[in-house]
Amino acid sequence: MIQLETIQILIADDMEAHRRRLERIINSVGNLSLVASAKSGYEAVAYAAIKKPNIVLMDIEMESQLAGVKAASEINKILPDTKIVMLTVHQDNNIVFAAFQTGIVDYLMKSAPKEEILEAIYSAANNQSPIRPIIAEKIRQEFARIKKSEDHLTHFFKIIANLTPSELEVLKLLCSGLKRKEIAEARAVEVETIKKQISSLLKKFDKNSTKEIVIDVTELKLFDMIKDIS
Structure with a gap:
């Protein structure tokens, strides 16, 4: 020493x-x-x-x-x-x-x-x-989290790139907290039309509910970005 x-x-x-x-x-x-x-x-x-x-x-x-x-x-x-x-x-x-x-x-x-x-x-x-063991392990976990987040982000953007303008607008409204009926009123279309577009979103995102999609967007810190998409 x-x-x-x-x-x-x-x-x-x-x-x-x-x-x-x-x-x-x-x-x-x-x-x-x-x-x-x-x-x-x-x-x-x-x-x-x-x-x-x-x-x-x-x-x-x-x-x-x-x-x-x-x-x-x-x-x-x-x-x-x-x-x-x-x-x-x-x-x-x-x-x-x-x-x-x-x-x-x-x-x-x-x-x-x-x-x-x-x-x-x-x-x-x-x-x-x-670098003590507890910190080395935390650093390893953080890098793994970042890598997982980056992979998830890439996958997410591939999905976004394949959405139609109408689906993108519906996604934006879902992230704003609107329900199907409210989205239909905001879009001036029939509720059935919104249901079909949401069904398409669920299929493209491979999710069982719109809540899961919104959670994904939020966890990736893209909620505000999606809301601002016009």
């Missing part, structure tokens, strides 16, 4: 016992220096702006459930070179992944032994923080 010159550290945790433990760990090593100890996400951002630490040890849940995540995002904006290591009492996959999206470099359980905490500090200082 590379020993850098003095590493300036900011602690942010609303629990005094946790702050004191981290303070003892930091003070036990010669080249680590505690520059401030914050009790909230707000204080963490304020102290970081003033002290400009190299490392922030940030609790996730302080004055609110995601106070640490929000604070990390703000610190990353004003001090992009400051490395943030997130501390947590439970491994909530979604919260931890959300934290990484703010620019943090590592996360640890609060109960981690002294040696692991020091290793995380030095790794962050040397830009060598590991």
Whole structure:
């Protein structure tokens, strides 16, 4: 492990016992220096702006459930070179992944032994923080989700390209929340005509109900686009 010159550290945790433990760990090593100890996400951002630490040890849940995540995002904006290591009492996959999206470099359980905490500090200082298994799995899942969404999107546009202008207009009205009778009135046609066009839509989309089609459009974030088609 590379020993850098003095590493300036900011602690942010609303629990005094946790702050004191981290303070003892930091003070036990010669080249680590505690520059401030914050009790909230707000204080963490304020102290970081003033002290400009190299490392922030940030609790996730302080004055609110995601106070640490929000604070990390703000610190990353004003001090992009400051490395943030997130501390947590439970491994909530979604919260931890959300934290990484703010620019943090590592996360640890609060109960981690002294040696692991020091290793995380030095790794962050040397830009060598590991991608821990929980994050690697979340990244894999996200790429799989994106790939599935892209494939679904391509399939969807192929269907759209094969719709008649009338079917496209009916789809737009369905996405606007109108029922068959209301669509018929809006289109100034017989309800039977709308029923035939909806039947054709169901066949082309390979769905059993118009609700399924609308859900598809919504999940692909195309609801507004379909509404704007004229």
